[in-house]
Amino acid sequence: MGKLDILAFGAHPDDVELSCAGTILKHIKQGKKVGIVDLTAGELGTRGSAKLRKNEAVKAMKMMGIHARECLNLRDGFFDHNEESVVKVIKAIRKYQPHLVLANAPSDRHPDHGRASKIVSEACFYSGLSKLKTHVGNKTQESWRPQAVYHYIQDRYATPDFVIDITDFFEKKMEVILCYESQFHNPLYKGVETPISSKEFLEYLRARAVAFGRNINCKYAEGYLTERTPGVDSFFDLL
Numbered sequence: 001m002g003k004l005d006i007l008a009f010g011a012h013p014d015d016v017e018l019s020c021a022g023t024i025l026k027h028i029k030q031g032k033k034v035g036i037v038d039l040t041a042g043e044l045g046t047r048g049s050a051k052l053r054k055n056e057a058v059k060a061m062k063m064m065g066i067h068a069r070e071c072l073n074l075r076d077g078f079f080d081h082n083e084e085s086v087v088k089v090i091k092a093i094r095k096y097q098p099h100l101v102l103a104n105a106p107s108d109r110h111p112d113h114g115r116a117s118k119i120v121s122e123a124c125f126y127s128g129l130s131k132l133k134t135h136v137g138n139k140t141q142e143s144w145r146p147q148a149v150y151h152y153i154q155d156r157y158a159t160p161d162f163v164i165d166i167t168d169f170f171e172k173k174m175e176v177i178l179c180y181e182s183q184f185h186n187p188l189y190k191g192v193e194t195p196i197s198s199k200e201f202l203e204y205l206r207a208r209a210v211a212f213g214r215n216i217n218c219k220y221a222e223g224y225l226t227e228r229t230p231g232v233d234s235f236f237d238l239l
Contacts, residue, residue: 007098011116019152022166035068048182089123160223
């Protein structure tokens, strides 16, 4: 596969699409290589199944033009913040050697999101320690630390540290989200209604993108939280 520019982690299939698909589409258009790693298969979701969500994730991946996607098969709802989980993420980071990592929100409605956020954040640091050895088959992986970790904003509102204009990619993002036919508004799907399967939830996503966009005088944007203060070369990089 080679190195990726961006590696986005999600606790479940669709976390990444819901929160930062516009940003990813924009960077792919700029020629960047992007991958997604799902920590779980989302098998505890009220609607659908692990197999169905895998098929939906593949469909979303193809629509976005993602360069790589895999699932670490941690246990949905019950994966622990422990050495085993962190090491699995370290192996993925060392495999793809991304320049930057996108991770779940530090705190959110779903308990898995905050736990995944901490695991990925720690793994990004430990992945750079040369004395921490990981292996794929008989091959020892090279240590690798991403240059930055940014957390996307999910269900609960958070004031972003910065936002990215996705106006030209927002409608495509919504198409990508609807690849998950079992999870989101789909009149043809026969299943129990959930907080995210209503038409109103899609309207909420649009309204939040508008709210973030207003901060920078654009129509739609996605927001991010930082772990450290970003640096710029000039005031004019911030315009």
